[in-house]
Amino acid sequence: GAVVSQHPSWVICKSGTSVKIECRSLDFQATTMFWYRQFPKQSLMLMATSNEGSKATYEQGVEKDKFLINHASLTLSTLTVTSAHPEDSSFYICSATYPGGTASTDTQYFGPGTRLTVL
Amino acid sequence: TQLLEQSPQFLSIQEGENLTVYCNSSSVFSSLQWYRQEPGEGPVLLVTVVTGGEVKKLKRLTFQFGDARKDSSLHITAAQPGDTGLYLCAGAKGATNKLIFGTGTLLAVQP
Numbered sequence: 660g661a662v663v664s665q666h667p668s669w670v671i672c673k674s675g676t677s678v679k680i681e682c683r684s685l686d687f688q689a690t691t692m693f694w695y696r697q698f699p700k701q702s703l704m705l706m707a708t709s710n711e712g713s714k715a716t717y718e719q720g721v722e723k724d725k726f727l728i729n730h731a732s733l734t735l736s737t738l739t740v741t742s743a744h745p746e747d748s749s750f751y752i753c754s755a756t757y758p759g760g761t762a763s764t765d766t767q768y769f770g771p772g773t774r775l776t777v778l
Numbered sequence: 779t780q781l782l783e784q785s786p787q788f789l790s791i792q793e794g795e796n797l798t799v800y801c802n803s804s805s806v807f808s809s810l811q812w813y814r815q816e817p818g819e820g821p822v823l824l825v826t827v828v829t830g831g832e833v834k835k836l837k838r839l840t841f842q843f844g845d846a847r848k849d850s851s852l853h854i855t856a857a858q859p860g861d862t863g864l865y866l867c868a869g870a871k872g873a874t875n876k877l878i879f880g881t882g883t884l885l886a887v888q889p
Contacts, residue, residue, distance in 0.1 A: 771820045
């Protein structure tokens with residue numbers, strides 16, 4: 660159990676276009692999902708925390724108008740990169756929290772990632 | 779600000795050797811997790827440690843959480859090429875389940 664999927668797995672787009680990435684928890688309900696960005700051979704950098712039914716909380720330095728997050732249900736969160744530019748090219752990973760009773764016992768399960776390339 | 783520093787950053791060893799990866803911080807964490815990530819994939823959870831001083835074993839991998847819950851280590855015995863990957867520690871603070879990831883350790887095990 661505790662499977663998280665992302666779609667698409669990779670996308671190539673032209674500069675100026677918008678791209679939507681979906682994150683789904685397949686076999687559990689996740690009240691909280693997280694979006695990360697990762698550059699080659701580097702660690703994950705948290706972009707935002709997505710809570711079902713409320714506005715996302717963005718980390719310092721992340722433009723909320725550029726990276727739109729919608730968490731419409733307990734199993735789906737979407738990240739839209741608006742007016743994408745080459746510097747937005749990266750590996751985007753989501754995670755969903757599998758509830759363990761308390762915040763300290765919750766476990767995050769990660770999606771397989773989406774490779775975005777902006778030409 | 780990167781709160782979790784991992785060392786070494788890169789490690790290339792021969793099959794059969796032992797190794798230890800360290801994850802250090804000046805902050806206290808309520809829990810700490812270790813992940814392994816392969817190229818083009820998401821991180822896969824290896825273990826979660828919660829109690830200071832806790833030691834957990836997963837086959838050839840031994841994880842330890844520091845007594846003060848500020849640091850952790852991962853020891854791999856008799857490394858195999860299949861252990862190759864990016865190892866990440868991640869700490870959770872307080873009541874939030876937000877994770878802060880370490881800087882990562884890229885391990886290559888040569889056959």
